[in-house]
Amino acid sequence: MSTISQSWQSIWQSAINCSSLKHRMDRISEKERLNLTEETWYKKMGYKINLDDQQKTPAFEEQFSRFKRFVTKDSTVLDIGAGFGRLAIPLAKEVHTLTAIEPVRVYMNVMKDRAARDGVSNMQFSEDLWSDFPLHEKYDLVYSTWSTAVKDPATLMKMHEASRGYCVLETRATPLQKLEFFGQIYPMIVGEEFRPPGNYLNFITTLYDHGIYANVKTWRFDREERVQTMDDAVDFWKINLGKYTEINGEADEKLKHYYRTNMNQDGSHTFNYKEVYCMVWWKV
Ligand SMILES: C[S@@+](CC[C@H](N)C(=O)[O-])C[C@H]1O[C@@H](n2cnc3c(N)ncnc32)[C@H](O)[C@@H]1O
Numbered sequence: 001m002s003t004i005s006q007s008w009q010s011i012w013q014s015a016i017n018c019s020s021l022k023h024r025m026d027r028i029s030e031k032e033r034l035n036l037t038e039e040t041w042y043k044k045m046g047y048k049i050n051l052d053d054q055q056k057t058p059a060f061e062e063q064f065s066r067f068k069r070f071v072t073k074d075s076t077v078l079d080i081g082a083g084f085g086r087l088a089i090p091l092a093k094e095v096h097t098l099t100a101i102e103p104v105r106v107y108m109n110v111m112k113d114r115a116a117r118d119g120v121s122n123m124q125f126s127e128d129l130w131s132d133f134p135l136h137e138k139y140d141l142v143y144s145t146w147s148t149a150v151k152d153p154a155t156l157m158k159m160h161e162a163s164r165g166y167c168v169l170e171t172r173a174t175p176l177q178k179l180e181f182f183g184q185i186y187p188m189i190v191g192e193e194f195r196p197p198g199n200y201l202n203f204i205t206t207l208y209d210h211g212i213y214a215n216v217k218t219w220r221f222d223r224e225e226r227v228q229t230m231d232d233a234v235d236f237w238k239i240n241l242g243k244y245t246e247i248n249g250e251a252d253e254k255l256k257h258y259y260r261t262n263m264n265q266d267g268s269h270t271f272n273y274k275e276v277y278c279m280v281w282w283k284v
Pocket of ligand 1: 034038080081082083084085086087101102103104107128129130131144145146147148149150
């Protein structure tokens with residue numbers, strides 16, 4: 001009798017290879033593509049986000065206290081895909097040094113300005129993609145929140161290699177297909193189901209392959225975002241579609257039609273996120 005032996009890691013790799021990511025344009029590098037989509041998003045809507053208000057919400061306070069459990073005043077910390085420094089800047093105030101990796105220039109500039117405004121001088125910055133970041137030292141805490149930087153077995157195991165204390169990943173646990181964008185918009189425009197390149201369970205099972213038994217905690221994370229105009233919603237969908245595929249002129253009409261049939265009475269549209277998020281963490 002033959003036994004089938006396939007590692008969890010190779011199952012994840014197969015899911016990536018067959019995923020919707022395979023439609024992505026490859027004439028530009030991953031870093032250029034990231035800068036292109038994120039800069040477009042920032043210029044159209046991201047600049048409106050009030051980070052000071054965001055950092056006062058109960059959801060932020062809960063998240064911040066989850067992370068504070070992993071550090072002391074002497075800790076060295078690495079934040080992978082730090083964005084505007086939403087978590088990195090306040091956490092830097094609690095630790096010895098914090099290195100923030102963020103390959104998108106507009107976000108890096110916002111993060112540096114905010115760190116300077118808050119008088120935070122113990123941060124170091126890198127504009128590398130996580131896969132390119134040179135590891136010269138180990139950190140007490142290595143973490144990544146709400147980012148696609150840890151996207152395959154190699155980038156996951158690199159986190160482990162970078163740490164001498166804890167690794168923490170926070171991401172959504174809800175299957176992507178349950179969200180409006182992946183469940184309805186993507187299939188309508190691309191003409192096929194969205195195939196995700198894995199999920200948080202791939203983190204846990206791949207770590208298991210390496211003899212690492214990760215912990216997991218999940219919680220509800222419900223929120224609503226409202227856009228006032230059709231153009232705002234269509235722009236938002238087009239920016240997200242651009243991460244996976246090239247979009248043609250026909251897409252515009254389909255998106256507008258979708259908007260009109262799903263808008264509120266006052267002409268606005270509500271993005272309803274009823275989700276479960278999770279934290280996966282392990283001791284190195
Ligand atoms: C949704 S934002 C989250 C930012 C921040 N971690 C937070 O929780 O507020 C995701 C960030 O991950 C970054 N990112 C995506 N892919 C990356 C990669 N391969 N290496 C490093 N950062 C990446 C993006 O540029 C973006 O700033």
